[in-house]
Amino acid sequence: MDMRTYTIRQLSKEFGVTARALRFYEDKGLISPERKGQTRIYSARDRARLKIILRGKRMGFSLIEIHEVLDLYNREDRGVKQMRATVAKYHDQIENLKRQREDIDQAIKDMVEGCAWMEGEIAKHEAAQVTHAEDDRKSA
Numbered sequence: 001m002d003m004r005t006y007t008i009r010q011l012s013k014e015f016g017v018t019a020r021a022l023r024f025y026e027d028k029g030l031i032s033p034e035r036k037g038q039t040r041i042y043s044a045r046d047r048a049r050l051k052i053i054l055r056g057k058r059m060g061f062s063l064i065e066i067h068e069v070l071d072l073y074n075r076e077d078r079g080v081k082q083m084r085a086t087v088a089k090y091h092d093q094i095e096n097l098k099r100q101r102e103d104i105d106q107a108i109k110d111m112v113e114g115c116a117w118m119e120g121e122i123a124k125h126e127a128a129q130v131t132h133a134e135d136d137r138k139s140a
Helices: 008-015 019-027 044-058 063-071 080-139
Strands: 034-036 039-043
Touching: 008 019, 008 039, 008 044, 019 039, 019 044, 039 044, 044 063, 063 080
Parallel strands: none
Antiparallel strands: 034 039
16 A cells, blocks of 8 residues: 655646645545645545546546546455446547537538638628729729
8 A cells, every 4th residue: 555645735746736726626525635734645545536637627527527436446346346437438428529529620611611701702802992993093
């Protein structure tokens, strides 16, 4: 069992998060550092949970979903139940991300087409203004 401990500053620096974020995760029950007076002492377990929290956030999971997965960890089954739940959530999230990618690709296509159309309209308008200005000069 890993008995290393970490300060809020060490974990903040290592993971690139603010102390405020760590306190927020503590308030949400995602990590549970020990207290020595006002000082928070984070365990290797807290560090591992923080790593999972941040990975889950990057992958688009809500804190509630992350909390559900964290709560499934059981040392007796070596985390197999937790891993099964995580695999199922990953598969669902992969499908969500694929749909989002399709939506993004369509939005990009629509914008490219919209830009091309508007640029064509601007060019026509500007060409008409030049022609109109030349006609005015010729008639003057």
